[in-house]
Amino acid sequence: MFSPRRLALACVTASLALPAFAVEKKAEKPVAPYDVAQPAAETLDLNMYARIREEGLRHSHVMQLADALNDGIGPRLTGSPNMAKANAWTRDTLTTMGLENAHLEDWGEFGMGWQQINTWVRMVSPDPEPLWAQAAPWSPATAGPVKGEVVYVDLATVDLDKLQGKLAGKIVLLGAMRSTPDITEPLFTRYTDAQLKELEAYPGPRRTGVDRAAIAETIRLDALRTRALKMFASEGVLAIVTPSRDGRNGGGTGIIFDDNGANSLVNALHAQKPENKQTIPNAVMMVEHYNRLARMIAAHVPVTVELNIETKFTGDHEHGFNTVAEIPGTDPKLKDEVVMVGGHLDSWISGTGATDNGAGSVVAMEAVRILKALEIKPRRTIRIALWSGEEQGIYGSGGYVKQHFGTFAEPEKPSPASTPDFMRLHGKLTTTREWETLDAYYNLDNGTGMVRGVYTQGNFGIAPIFAQWIAPLKDLGVTTVTTRDTGGTDHLSFDAVGLPGFQFIQDPMDYDTRTHHSDMDTVDRLHAFDLEQAAVVEAIFLYNTAQREQMMPRKPFPHPENEKKLTAPLPDIYPNAVK
């Protein structure tokens, strides 16, 4: 799961204008197998429910898959050698499971290939101690261990001019000290019945106004940062150390979040692009160690640090690949129609990406394994896709959707180049024949928690269908259909072109507080039963979709008849505004 707020803020910062999510929609009226009237009652094969539960809960392979992927390969930064290993391993494992046409699909150029080999930092004086830090993704290496006096730069208050001429051979602590709140709430939770009930209401938390002061400050700091980085490079700074970010409810204490951009002032958006390659090595440090160094400097103590950031660039123009495999449909009338399931295979580098999103990847693999183990011959084709490039902006699923389903033309007023793809204003949508036959896409990318229901993403036609599907799964904790949207992951790529794409509601566990993009994201955090349950739910959703008489209903968007209303300019109602 990536962090859209971060991207959004970066976008605002870059474009100096509020991004518009609105889309110029100019699709042709689609052919409509998914547009037929839907029956009031679903035909459910409860024997199949039972067989899927039996296979998934009593003979599960999901933890074996999780161990192999997360322990055996490790973190999977897109473009890295580990990512290539994960692509190959998932392709081969899906083939072994009996899926057909398992292959890798190139979704386009990603950027630099990079891996961390080793990172260590220690205080040399006044107190020799090891300090915990990791390379920021796409940081260049130091020339072996390098040693230097430490300078603390809080951009919010620094006077850069005063540092002029004083930074040669220095190591810069870049960023304000972080708070380390007490952990007065559990860091691990499951949804209560009341919370699930509340999720059924629409909308969720009310939208509040834009915090213009915060945006202005971000813009100011961004400009300062650009200036500072240029200055650091010309002065000959040895390395930059940034503090790890806070975790919710104090969960960030003692751990390292290493999601480039969210925690590193240096490696901003698109750090993987060769044109954004940094020249100064950059490590991210545990808050407790960072704060100690910063406090010592504030107390006028000269501090010397030695650090070794050993990283390796493995290519400048690496392409990204999705792993794709199928259980072919068998009904001559329906086998060209496709139901998809997936998660993203890539991760950041701090842990092993076990919950983000090793979990979703192995659950999808286990779901199709269950169906193969039961020798199901689906009417429609079932396809699994394991994406990459998710963490940098859902690139893998976005590229796949572009290649297979539909593309947007450039709009009349193009967005600035710095705007992330998924936030650009788009022109007319051109769809393909495959767009017409894609039935639904199911995604799991909110950690290791079991499925408690599904976000229908505002698809009101589908809500009563899902409600009937999950009724027999109540004893497994699946109870909730919400019309709410959820964001942050690959179902958005489908939703953006009007295809039914869904993310399940999952128990929160310690995902937001601790594991999401941190060194705590390891196999130790996985909950076997939760993953088994999720695979059973996904297998049932796949089966139901594949066997159904009708395709799943779609949202009215982007039908041309609705387009006019969406794109018509609002009347100017502001009093006293000069036209």
Place this chain on the structure above:
Amino acid sequence: MFSPRRLALACVTASLALPAFAVEKKAEKPVAPYDVAQPAAETLDLNMYARIREEGLRHSHVMQLADALNDGIGPRLTGSPNMAKANAWTRDTLTTMGLENAHLEDWGEFGMGWQQINTWVRMVSPDPEPLWAQAAPWSPATAGPVKGEVVYVDLATVDLDKLQGKLAGKIVLLGAMRSTPDITEPLFTRYTDAQLKELEAYPGPRRTGVDRAAIAETIRLDALRTRALKMFASEGVLAIVTPSRDGRNGGGTGIIFDDNGANSLVNALHAQKPENKQTIPNAVMMVEHYNRLARMIAAHVPVTVELNIETKFTGDHEHGFNTVAEIPGTDPKLKDEVVMVGGHLDSWISGTGATDNGAGSVVAMEAVRILKALEIKPRRTIRIALWSGEEQGIYGSGGYVKQHFGTFAEPEKPSPASTPDFMRLHGKLTTTREWETLDAYYNLDNGTGMVRGVYTQGNFGIAPIFAQWIAPLKDLGVTTVTTRDTGGTDHLSFDAVGLPGFQFIQDPMDYDTRTHHSDMDTVDRLHAFDLEQAAVVEAIFLYNTAQREQMMPRKPFPHPENEKKLTAPLPDIYPNAVK
């Protein structure tokens, strides 16, 4: 605060017999200024209460002291260069505050001087990643970075014979994988009113029988460990990595506890003694990283690790020192009588010892600073003592008590040499003139939490006195006098020879769950108001004790008239036992 359960278990293991806490008490009947009848009502100087609160809560220096000690010096392992720095800094700072006779007192030989310079570990293959680890205290250094294949040895299940001839050049993971429970409870808590009420009842948690099965297993593992270490050395093992221990309520996830003995199977009790010097370098690793390596090996994956343990021995027979300073008494009749306050200055090495027991040290310093700032001329002498060697068995306070107050002769049946000092059977207690004039000792060593009351350590005469003293401190949260004992720190040294020694009741905060002996024990965990409040309470206790007409009452123990009952053998009542 040290961990007596650990020492107790080690003692059991070593002696193959249950240790006896009973003491052969043969003290002479003492002269008794402290034995006079006590008045029913205490005379309290509430204006002085107000002045102490004003100085301590509005003009506090306690956080400045904490920053300087913990950030500025760092961890303070007894015998290390940092410990010597801390001794010197506290002596000089107390002198600056205006205390008299600030000096260091040698309490005896401790063992090896040692410091960590740097430690890093990384996986070389199959997945190059940095791993978090620290040197176990008193670990020898590696010969620079060393590289080797990893072998996993769980002593509970290993067949050492099968490893024979296979360990040359290997790195051994020694110890079972650790659990990483979910954090379903807050890691940070304060006492509720109900919990404080419950503390007033005696006894606390009921004593249960000895777990003989656990002891037998510990003895078995200990013997196996001894055999294994001998074998590792003869085979040429490069280094040993042990897992960090669990923290309560899942608080141990992601952090490194580095209290030698509790978490390292290698460095057992008395690791500081030159005769116990280890030959194989030993690092302690974060559980998540340890478990990943162990799981990979269990999956038959060859794993290679590189590590660098850079440590330095700075002496074989280092002595330990306490920092001692005074505010001399001014009443000609009482100035030879002494009231003491203290905490221990030493720490383990993982964090900076901010809560254990930087907190108690700076609170005691602040308490005497407050009294000096108010230009108080106490009737009795007020003495601050900052101990060392606490973590290895309250050596500093024990040595001080021996030198100043009283010594026990060897008993008729001496305990085995392996029994820790504080658990040995003792012979006749010989007391000094100073023993007669030591009024009370107040200790703070349960973390950063504010004072909520005081453990009277079974001194029933003193309970009504303390109750009156704290009544005006109710608004500061000080409400509870309990007759219960508490253990684990330096007041025990005083209590052991029949002197009034007390530890305050403190809010638990995250001491037991996270900071006690871990890398989370940094200034970030300190709560300024709590430390200020504690210093105010200590200053008031010191003032009241110093000004009182009578000395504080003592427990009947070790009066000779009680001795006979205590040491008389119990009649043999066991049915059918063969005599």
